[in-house]
Amino acid sequence: MRYFDHNATTSIAPEVLEAMMPFLTDRWGNASSSYRFGHAVAEHIEQARADVARLLNAAPEEIVFTGCGTESNNTALHSAISTQPQRRHLVVSAVEHPATLKYARHLERQGYEVSVVPVDREGRLDLVFLERSLRPDTALVSIMWANNETGMLFPIETIAQQCRERGILVHTDAVQAAGKVSLDVRAAPVDFLSLSAHKLHAPKGVGVLYVRGGTRLQPLLIGGGQEHGARAGTENVPYLVGFGAAARRAQARLAEYGIRVRAMRDRLESCILRSIAKTHRNGAEEPRLPNTSNLSFVGIEGEGLLHRLDEAGICVSTGSACTAGHPEPSPVLMAMGLSPARARGAVRFSLGLDNTGEDVEALLALLPQLVHELRRAQS
Ligand code: PLP
16 A cells, blocks of 8 residues: 555554553553552653643643544634633634534534635635734634645744734644644744644544643533543543654654655655646645645546545545535635636645655556546546
8 A cells, every 4th residue: 555645644653552552451540540550650641741742842731632633623612712702703714624614613603703714726825814804802713734635834823923912812723734844832822722643643533732821721521620620531541642652753753754755745746747737736835734735637536536546555535525426526625716627636645754755656657547547538
C-alpha cells in the first residue's frame, strides 16, 4: 500500500505504541484511585500534558484531554456561549470542518446568529468580511488554522490579535496544522485550540482542547471531576500517554516535515500539473500546509480515480461525501466558488513522514494512464 491520505488519519508510530503498551497491559490502574497502583499512572498523564503543551508553546495546565478533535471543537463553541449568555453571535468560516460548522448550525437553530466568513476562489479567507462581522455581542470567532481539504493556512495570529483587542474569544481548529507547521499560542493569542491525536501517528479517539489560562471553561460533559474538572470521564491513560509520545515525535520531526515532506508534495504536484493536461490546483500555492495537494482532473470524477488508484494499492481521498452512489461535490470547494464539475473532479493527496520518494514516483508512473482511460470512458 502507498498511502497519500495523511489528512484523514495516520498510522500509529512504533515509539507511540511502545509508550502506550505498559498502560494497556500491566499498568491498568485508575488515575483517580488513592492507592499507588492507581495514582502512580497519574504522573504519566501529567508528562503527556507537558509534552502536548510544548508542541503549542503552552503551559501544561492549559491542556485538557478530550475524546477527539470533534469534542474539542464542540466544547469550545459550547463553552463560549455558556459562559457569556448575553452574547448571542458567532463567527465561523465557510470552510470549517463539520465538527465546527454543524455545531454552529445547531446553535443557529436555537436562536444564535452565525456569520459565515466566505473564502475566495483560491481558498483565502475574506478578512475584511471577518473584521466587519465582529460585534459587541460576538461570543466567539472560530477559524481553523489549516483547512483539511486544500491545506490553506489562515492568518490566525492576526485574527486572534484583532479579536483580543475587542474582547472577543477566539477558537482555532488546529487538528490539521499540528505536527505539520509550528504552532505557538503565545504568538497567536487564541483562547481555545483543538488537536486530534490520530493525525499525529497516535490512536483515534483522543483529542486536546487548549484553554488559555484565565479563560473560563464550561465543560461539555457533566459528571466526574477528571481533568481538574474540565472534562468528565475516567482518563483513557494509554491514549493520553500515546498523545504525549506523538507530540514529542511531532515536535522533533517538524523541520523534516517542512523540508522532506514539502519536497515530495511539490514534486508530485508540479509533475501532475505539467504532465497531465487540464489539471488544476484547488487553493493557492501559499500559504499552505507542506503536505497537501488538492487537484482537479477536468472531465472525470475524483471518486472514479480514487477507486482506480485503490485497485493499484494507492490511497487518496476526494473530500466529497458519497450519498447513495452519487458523489456530492465537496462543500469546501463549492464555498471557493468552483463549479460542481471541477469540485467533483478533485482528488486530495496528503503526504506524511512515512512516505518515500519511491511512493511519489510510483504514483506519478501510474496516474497519467489512469486519467487518460477515465477521460476516454467518460467521452
Ligand atoms: N477538524 C479537522 C480540521 C479535521 O480534519 C478533523 C478530522 O478529520 C477533525 C476536526 C475531527 O477530529 P476527530 O476525528 O478527532 O474527531
